[in-house]
Amino acid sequence: MPDEDIMLEEPTKPFITIDDVQVFVEDLPEEGQQIFGRLQRLNQKKANVTLDLEELQAGINFFSNRIVAIYNGEGSPSEETKLDDSTEDS
Secondary structure, three states: OOHHHOOOOOOOOOEEEEOOEEEEHHHOOHHHHHHHHHHHHHHHHHHHHHHHHHHHHHHHHHHHHHHHHHHOOOOOHHHHHHHHHHHHHO
């Protein structure tokens, strides 16, 4: 395969869009670069918190459904077996 058929993607430089213009972070003054870094960290934290909230909601849903099932008498088989065993002894 000839080398010219191989296309390597150059890594994209980080940028921020300001007033519909893409500005490379390296072209910002030092304070702007620091603020950009902080924005990146905050956005990552926000993404992590969003995932945490989704996991928490899944847990809440599971346990809410489980307590409703228990209340409706649809408890786990081991619980039903224990109840059956205790009524036979009486």
